[in-house]
Every structure is written in C-alpha cells, then in structure tokens.
Amino acid sequence: MATVIVDVMLKPEIHDPQGEAVLGASHRLGFGNVTAVRQGKRFELEIDGPADGAALAAVEELARELLANPVIEEFSLHPAD
Amino acid sequence: MRIGVVTFPGSLDDTDAARAVRYAGAEPVRLWHADRDLRRVDAVILPGGFSYGDYLRCGAIARFSPVMAELIPAARAGLPVLGICNGFQILCEAHLLPGALTRNAGLRFITRDVRLTVGNATTPWTGGYHAGQQLLVPLKSGEGAYAADQATLDELEAAGRVVVRYAGEAPNGAARGIAGICSDDGNVVGLMPHPEHAIDPLTGPSADGLGFFTSVVRAFAGAAAATEAEAGALR
Structure with missing residues (x-):
C-alpha cells in the first residue's frame, strides 16, 4: 500500500477571495510580512500496491476527471515520503 | 408536455421548479438522482440547492x-435542459456547458433580487422573451461568479450564447457580467439567478421568470406541430 498526495490550486488567473480573506486576517493578527495568500486543497489517496508509474498515471487521470476542475484549477501529485 | 425536475440529495428548489412548470401549463415529473430513468420527459430542469452538500x-x-x-447523452441529442443555480454548476461540471462557477468576489453569500438583460431570446427556454428585455429575479448563491478563459468568453459572446447578463455591475464578480449561457445549439441553458422564484408577484419580486417555463412549453408545442405537419405531408 502507498499514499499519493494530490495538491489542487486555483489557476493563477482565477480570483481567490478566500486567499484574500486569509491575507487580511493575517495582517490583522500582526503578520504584516505576508504579502499574498492562495488557498488550495490537498488530497491523500491510499492505493493498493506501490506508487509506480502506472499507479501515478491512474491518480493523474482521477485528478483530471474528479479532484480538480481543469477549467479553473491546476494540480500536482507525488508519492508520500 | 412532461418536464422532469431532478431531486438530488441537498436539492432545495425542486418544489418551486415543479410549481413553475405547473404555472406554465405543463406536467412536472419528479426525477430521482439515483434512478437511471428520465421517465420519457420532454425537457428537464436541474434545480437549485446544494447537491451532495457541495462536497x-x-x-x-x-x-x-x-x-x-x-x-448527459439526452442533452447532447437535443433534449431541452435548464440548470438553475446549483443546476448550472452541475451542467458546467458535466461539460454540457463551458466554464465554471467560482466563489463570489466579495466572499459573501448573495441573496437579493437582481436585474438581468436577456441576450439570447432564441433558445427553447427564452423564446418568449425579446433580446434586451429586462427581468427582475432573485439571486441566491455563494459560488456564482462565472469564470472561463478569454477564448471561451469571446466565443460565447460572438456566438450569442450569453443568454442573460447582470444589468449593471455583476454582484458576484462574474466574468463579463455573465449570469447565464447556453450550449452550442441552445437546448441546454444554465443560469445562476432563479426564474422559478419569480413567477407570481404574490411569492416573488415579479412574474418575469415565468417566461423560461412558458417558452419551453411553446417551443415544444411548436416542434410537435411541425412534426405533425411533416407527417401529414408524407402521408
């Protein structure tokens, strides 16, 4: 069994009002050196067998089909350490 | 005419959608998300709500x-489908309509009556309106900002596929003020505001939304008459 991590982020050109709200709250807390925040999602997928090329290709397909919406989001994936 | 209204777990506006269908003189047919069956309906409405908890x-x-x-295959084959609010989001996720709906620019959930301008009065759902007509209907959504890449937006505008636009500034940050769009051939329409809540001044801000439902009834009657005439000509 292996774990694969999929990170999903809004594309840079898509407005992220949640990230902006977190940025504002960071400043109010005194973390004035934070200049930008983008908020995303992290998925941890447990899979049968090793995280080999075929398994990662399958996870990539799942990410494209379900975990991310390619219209507004981009994703990256890697096996967990 | 039989118009299906799908209920998903978390749908909220299926009852109002069915009521709007009745007001328009058609028979609402309740469809259940778990059934692989469209029950021979002539059109389908995907109502508003929070299907599957918006997970x-x-x-x-x-x-x-x-x-x-x-x-999905029925819509691709020409079945008239109207997605309202969450229904619009589902149509985009299903790739029946391009683009996506993203979180409102101001982060707040918006519940207010909005003025819309009809951009395309040739779809089966908007044939009873005229281009440029203004409608007053409620908007109630947290993720209603329409987004698509520039090429898609250009294509939608060039092809007249922006069905309704917010009059004035979009309250949610929607790209180019887009409130609703249609498919290539016009049979699939999605919009964020809620015409089914504006079918009677007693229960809504206006009766301006009723036209979506009477339009599809009229389109269906027209298509049936045309088929009949064609059959008559062949006889």
Whole structure:
C-alpha cells in the first residue's frame, strides 16, 4: 500500500477571495510580512500496491476527471515520503 | 408536455421548479438522482440547492449520479435542459456547458433580487422573451461568479450564447457580467439567478421568470406541430 498526495490550486488567473480573506486576517493578527495568500486543497489517496508509474498515471487521470476542475484549477501529485 | 425536475440529495428548489412548470401549463415529473430513468420527459430542469452538500466543488459529485448518466447523452441529442443555480454548476461540471462557477468576489453569500438583460431570446427556454428585455429575479448563491478563459468568453459572446447578463455591475464578480449561457445549439441553458422564484408577484419580486417555463412549453408545442405537419405531408 502507498499514499499519493494530490495538491489542487486555483489557476493563477482565477480570483481567490478566500486567499484574500486569509491575507487580511493575517495582517490583522500582526503578520504584516505576508504579502499574498492562495488557498488550495490537498488530497491523500491510499492505493493498493506501490506508487509506480502506472499507479501515478491512474491518480493523474482521477485528478483530471474528479479532484480538480481543469477549467479553473491546476494540480500536482507525488508519492508520500 | 412532461418536464422532469431532478431531486438530488441537498436539492432545495425542486418544489418551486415543479410549481413553475405547473404555472406554465405543463406536467412536472419528479426525477430521482439515483434512478437511471428520465421517465420519457420532454425537457428537464436541474434545480437549485446544494447537491451532495457541495462536497469537493459545487455540482462535482452530482455530475456522476445515475440520472446524469441518462441526462448527459439526452442533452447532447437535443433534449431541452435548464440548470438553475446549483443546476448550472452541475451542467458546467458535466461539460454540457463551458466554464465554471467560482466563489463570489466579495466572499459573501448573495441573496437579493437582481436585474438581468436577456441576450439570447432564441433558445427553447427564452423564446418568449425579446433580446434586451429586462427581468427582475432573485439571486441566491455563494459560488456564482462565472469564470472561463478569454477564448471561451469571446466565443460565447460572438456566438450569442450569453443568454442573460447582470444589468449593471455583476454582484458576484462574474466574468463579463455573465449570469447565464447556453450550449452550442441552445437546448441546454444554465443560469445562476432563479426564474422559478419569480413567477407570481404574490411569492416573488415579479412574474418575469415565468417566461423560461412558458417558452419551453411553446417551443415544444411548436416542434410537435411541425412534426405533425411533416407527417401529414408524407402521408
């Protein structure tokens, strides 16, 4: 069994009002050196067998089909350490 | 005319949608998300709400429900489909309409009556309006900002596929003020505001939304008459 991590982020050109709200709250807390925040999602997928090329290709397909919406989001994936 | 109204777990506006269908003189047919069956309806409405709790993304799980496995090919084959609010989000997730709905620019959930301008009065759902007509209908959504890449937006505008636009500034940050769009051939329409809540001044801000439902009834009657005439000519 292996774990694969999929990170999903809004594309840079898509407005992220949640990230902006977190940025504002960071400043109010005194973390004035934070200049930008983008908020995303992290998925941890447990899979049968090793995280080999075929398994990662399958996870990539799942990410494209379900975990991310390619219209507004981009994703990256890697096996967990 | 039989118009299906799909209920997903978390749908909220299916009852109002069915009521609007009745007001327009058609028979509402309740469709259940778990049934692989469209019950021989002549059109389908995907109502507003929070299907599957809006888990993952709004509409992302509903897209894979059994009823959608029937609806997607039927819509591609020309069945009139109207997606309202969450229904619009589902149509985008199902790739029946381009683009996506993203979180409102101001982060707040918006519940207010909005003025819309009709951009395309040739779809089966908007044929009873005229281009440029203004409608007053409620908007109630947290993730209603329409987004698509520039090429898609240009294409939608060039092809007249922006069905309704917010009059004035979009309250939610929607790209180019887009409130609703249609498919290439016009049979699939999605919009964020709620015409089914504006069918009677007693229960809504106006009766301006009723036209979506009377339009599809008229389109269906017209198509039936044309088929009859064609059959008559062949006889």
